[in-house]
Structures are given as C-alpha cells and as structure tokens.
Amino acid sequence: MHDPHGERMDARETRAAGGLALVFAFRMLGMFMVLPVLSTYGLDLVGATPALIGLAIGAYGLTQAFLQIPLGVVSDRIGRLPVILVGLLVFALGSIVAAQADTIWGVIFGRVLQGAGAISAAVMALLSDLTREQHRTKAMAMIGMSIGLSFAVAMVIGPLLTGAFGLSGLFFSTAGMAVVGILVVLFIVPRPDRMLQHRESGVAKQALGRTLRHPDLLRLDVGIFALHGILMASFLALPLALVERGHLPKDEHWWVYLGALLLSFFAMVPFIIYGEKKRRMKHVLLGAIVLLLLCELYFFWFGNTLRALVLGVLVFFTAFNLLEASLPSLVSKVSPAGGKGTAMGVYSTSQFLGSAAGGIMGGWLYQHNGLSGVYLGCAALALLWFCFAVTMREPPYVTSLRVPLSAAALAVNGLAERLKAEPGVADAIVVAEEAALYIKMDTKQLDRMSLERLIQAAC
Structure with missing residues (x-):
C-alpha cells in the first residue's frame, strides 16, 4: 500500500538499509571473530610471542584508522560502489593471506590488509544517497544494531569455528563473508540516482577544525580510544586466563561469552533508559567507566577460578556494551549542527587507533608482566579516561x-x-x-x- 506521507521506508530504502546492514555485519564478524581466539591459538604460529600476538590483534586498527576518512573522501569523487567493492576485495585478500600464514608475521600482514578495506565512511555515505531525510536515522540505527549483533555472534562462533577448523579455517570463513558482502552490494543494494553531499554522514573539511577544537567531542574521542584499547588488551588476557586459571579448554570458551553477552544486554538497558529519560547520561557514562575500572581490578585480585572469571566477564560486557551504546549517542548530541558526520569520522578513527594501541599494549604487558600486568594496565587506562570524562558537561538532549x-x-x-x-x-x-x-x-x-x-x- 502506498504511503503518501512518507512515514514508512519504501521497498527501495528497506533494501538499501537491510543490504548495507548485512555488509557491515559480515565485515565486522570477520574483524571480531579473531578476538576471543588469537591469544590462545596464535601461540602455535612460528615466531609467535605475546607481544606479536597483541600486534596481530590490533594491527587491523592501524590501517582502518589511517584510511577510513581518506577513502570516504575518495568515495565522494569516484563513487561509493567502487570504494566499497574494492574495500571488500582487499578485506577478503587479507583474510586469505592470514589463513595461509604459518608464521605470526604472516597473520599480522593479513590483519593489516584486512584493515585496509576501510569502507565504513563510504557505506554510510551510500546509505545517505539511498534514503530520504526522514528515514535516515532509522536506517543508520539498523546498521548500528547489525554491528552490535555481529560482535555478539563473533564472540560465540569465533571459538566454535577455530575449535573445529583451526585459525586458517577461521580466516577462510572471514574471506567467505567478504565475498557474501560483495554479492549483497552487487545484487541487493540499489544503485543511487545521485551522490548526496551530506554533513550528517560524511566528513566535511569545513567542519573539521571546529570538531577538533571541541572539548567535549575530544573527551568522547579519548573515551572510545580507551574503551577499545581496554577491549583489545583484555581479550588478549581473558582467553589465556580461562585456560590457565579457569582450566577451561579453549574450544569451550564460547559458552562463557554467549551467557555473558546475553545477560549483559538485558543488564544495560535500564541504565540507558534511565540516562535518556532523566537526562543524566553523563552520570551513566561515569558510572560505567568506574564499573570497567573495578572489573579490571577484580580480575587482578580475584580472577583465579572459572566461577570468578565468568562473573567478571559478565560485568565487563555489561559495562562495555553500555559504553559502546552510549558514546555514539553522546557524539550525536554534542556535535555542532552540520558537524555530526565529521565528528563521527574523527570518533571512528579514534576507535580504531584505540584497538591498535590496546592490542599492542596488552601483548607487551603480558609478555613482561603476565596477566596481572594487563589487568593493571587496563585499570590505569580506565582511570585516565575517568579523569577526562568527569569534566565533561551534561550533553544537550537534542x-x-x-x-x-x-x-x-x-x-x-x-x-x-x-x-x-x-x-x-x-x-x-x-x-x-x-x-x-x-x-x-x-x-x-x-x-x-x-x-x-x-x-x-x-x-
């Protein structure tokens, strides 16, 4: 039935949003599936050390961080589809390189190549080209949900796939997901009638200086850097802790992550609702940072049994998911009019830099100070973040x-x-x-x- 007032997304917009959400989901699955398994299975690779495992975990973030904004600008000039398709091909190539590697340096090179397929900005720009103004927020929310869901699924199927087929099987499956993403772009996603220059979904040079000078946006950039740094470092340590201290075989880790993720999603919802309804998101943010800090100290003091580790992982994911959901919303609230796309571009770059730094930091700390060093390093990073965040103003609810x-x-x-x-x-x-x-x-x-x-x- 035709909707004369445009209150619902039409079939073309639904195909665009659904197709691009699938592209994001398959690509992020490929990124995240490595996270819970590389520190345990990667030590069997030739030349592997904890520091190099950490570099392999965070390596994709380096190329993502440096190429995301430039490739978004390129997509404005030559079109979204070529950038997205080439990016997915590069991601698939990186996955194949990592799958065939028997040395840690081969995996690191494959991860660097995976990150070079930095298509996030081009995908968001294409979504803007294909959706009407009144439905754009809804379409972007669909992509946000697909990223969250892919993270949850990756935490579970990563250990299952690696247990069944090894690291090479895991990387070959990520290459297959990139190929599926290419097919989705070619046969499901509609072709845009025009390229829209849109400051809400793309980086505008005119808004860059204003964004980089905005104190509260910089605090949020520090926040996402710290959050993903803590995530990467923690997931170098936690799989090893489950094996060494929890005596849980590495191919059974999936049930820990599945249970923790399911419970944490339900646990975080009341805090999001409270923060938005009562307009106290700053307090929710600070509380979640403190919870993350206490969680790392809990791992340091009490993470010596399987029961303690499972409880800690549940609390960790509750704090992480709450922060991961809150920070983009705060960027949207705080950014100046016409500056949201630029603010999100800088924010995403900070996120990927944090992933790279966290992997490298976690590997180095584990090699020199063991699990305790990683936990204390993450706690110190959370404390530093809290010191930045506490001076932030309550965001405008706009x-x-x-x-x-x-x-x-x-x-x-x-x-x-x-x-x-x-x-x-x-x-x-x-x-x-x-x-x-x-x-x-x-x-x-x-x-x-x-x-x-x-x-x-x-x-």
Whole structure:
C-alpha cells in the first residue's frame, strides 16, 4: 500500500538499509571473530610471542584508522560502489593471506590488509544517497544494531569455528563473508540516482577544525580510544586466563561469552533508559567507566577460578556494551549542527587507533608482566579516561536534522540566527551549496512540522 506521507521506508530504502546492514555485519564478524581466539591459538604460529600476538590483534586498527576518512573522501569523487567493492576485495585478500600464514608475521600482514578495506565512511555515505531525510536515522540505527549483533555472534562462533577448523579455517570463513558482502552490494543494494553531499554522514573539511577544537567531542574521542584499547588488551588476557586459571579448554570458551553477552544486554538497558529519560547520561557514562575500572581490578585480585572469571566477564560486557551504546549517542548530541558526520569520522578513527594501541599494549604487558600486568594496565587506562570524562558537561538532549530548503528559504537573510532564537533550538547552520538547513533541536519543545512552519513563515 502506498504511503503518501512518507512515514514508512519504501521497498527501495528497506533494501538499501537491510543490504548495507548485512555488509557491515559480515565485515565486522570477520574483524571480531579473531578476538576471543588469537591469544590462545596464535601461540602455535612460528615466531609467535605475546607481544606479536597483541600486534596481530590490533594491527587491523592501524590501517582502518589511517584510511577510513581518506577513502570516504575518495568515495565522494569516484563513487561509493567502487570504494566499497574494492574495500571488500582487499578485506577478503587479507583474510586469505592470514589463513595461509604459518608464521605470526604472516597473520599480522593479513590483519593489516584486512584493515585496509576501510569502507565504513563510504557505506554510510551510500546509505545517505539511498534514503530520504526522514528515514535516515532509522536506517543508520539498523546498521548500528547489525554491528552490535555481529560482535555478539563473533564472540560465540569465533571459538566454535577455530575449535573445529583451526585459525586458517577461521580466516577462510572471514574471506567467505567478504565475498557474501560483495554479492549483497552487487545484487541487493540499489544503485543511487545521485551522490548526496551530506554533513550528517560524511566528513566535511569545513567542519573539521571546529570538531577538533571541541572539548567535549575530544573527551568522547579519548573515551572510545580507551574503551577499545581496554577491549583489545583484555581479550588478549581473558582467553589465556580461562585456560590457565579457569582450566577451561579453549574450544569451550564460547559458552562463557554467549551467557555473558546475553545477560549483559538485558543488564544495560535500564541504565540507558534511565540516562535518556532523566537526562543524566553523563552520570551513566561515569558510572560505567568506574564499573570497567573495578572489573579490571577484580580480575587482578580475584580472577583465579572459572566461577570468578565468568562473573567478571559478565560485568565487563555489561559495562562495555553500555559504553559502546552510549558514546555514539553522546557524539550525536554534542556535535555542532552540520558537524555530526565529521565528528563521527574523527570518533571512528579514534576507535580504531584505540584497538591498535590496546592490542599492542596488552601483548607487551603480558609478555613482561603476565596477566596481572594487563589487568593493571587496563585499570590505569580506565582511570585516565575517568579523569577526562568527569569534566565533561551534561550533553544537550537534542536531535540532529537536515532539512532541504527551497530557493525562497535560502534567500532569507539570517535564517539560522532567527531559528536559534526559537525555544528548543540549540544550534543551526544553513549550507547554501547543499540547499539545506542543519539544526539541533529539543523535540520535546519543537517538532519537525512546527520547524517547517517557522521556516515558511520566515520566507
């Protein structure tokens, strides 16, 4: 049935959002499946040391961090599809290199190649090209859910696949997932009619300086760096701890991660609801950082039995999932009007740099100080993060919108300033070359229809 008001996504938009969510999910599965198994199975590789295992865990983050924004800019010039397809091919090639390697350096090179297929920015830009304004947030949420789900699935099937087929089988399966992603792009994802220059989903040079000088955005960038650093370092130590101290065979680790992830998803939901409804997300953020810090100290003091480790993993995942879900939302709230895409680009780069640093740090600490050194290193990183985060202001509870403007509206002098004077409007900017208004507003005080009436009245 036709929807005249455009309240629901049409078939083309649904195909685009679903197809691109699948591409993200398959690619992130390939990234994450290595996490719970490389520290235990990787020690059998020729030349392997804990420090080099850590480098292999974090290596993909280095190339992801340095190539993500540049490849997003390239996609603006030559098109999204070539960048996405070549990126998936490079990811598949990296997986095959790692699968055929019998030395740790071969796996490290394969992981570096995997990271070079940095397609996140191009995928988000293509999603903007294929969806209407009113459905873009919904479509991006679908991709966000696919990433979260792929992380959960990877934690479970990574140990199962590696137990059955070894590390080479695991890497060959990630290559297969990249090929499936290519097929999804070729046969499911629609072709865009045009390339949209969109500041909510892509990096804008004009917004870069403002983003890099924004103190609260920098605090959030430090946060995602620390969070993924702690994740990578912890997952060098925890699989080893389950074997050495919990006496759990490495091919049975999947049930620990499955149980912990399922329970942690339910445990974090009340805190998200409380933070959003009561508008106290800063307090929720600080509480979760403290929980992460205490969790690492708990592993240091009490992580000597299987029961203690399983309990610790549950608490760790509750804090991690809560922070992983909260931080992008805070970036969206805090970023200036028209700066969300740029802010998310810098944020994602910080995330991948954190993954690389965490893997390297965890490997080095384990080689020189054992499991205790990794736990204390992660606790120190969490404490440093808390010191940065505690000075952050409570974020504004606003929604970011991009509203196309008519020629008459574009001709209005000072439209953005007029709108900023309205109750509920936190920030606004008119971008003439896009014929669009970017605005951040409190939807409890001003809805989209009222905003459009205000724009019409100003013309």
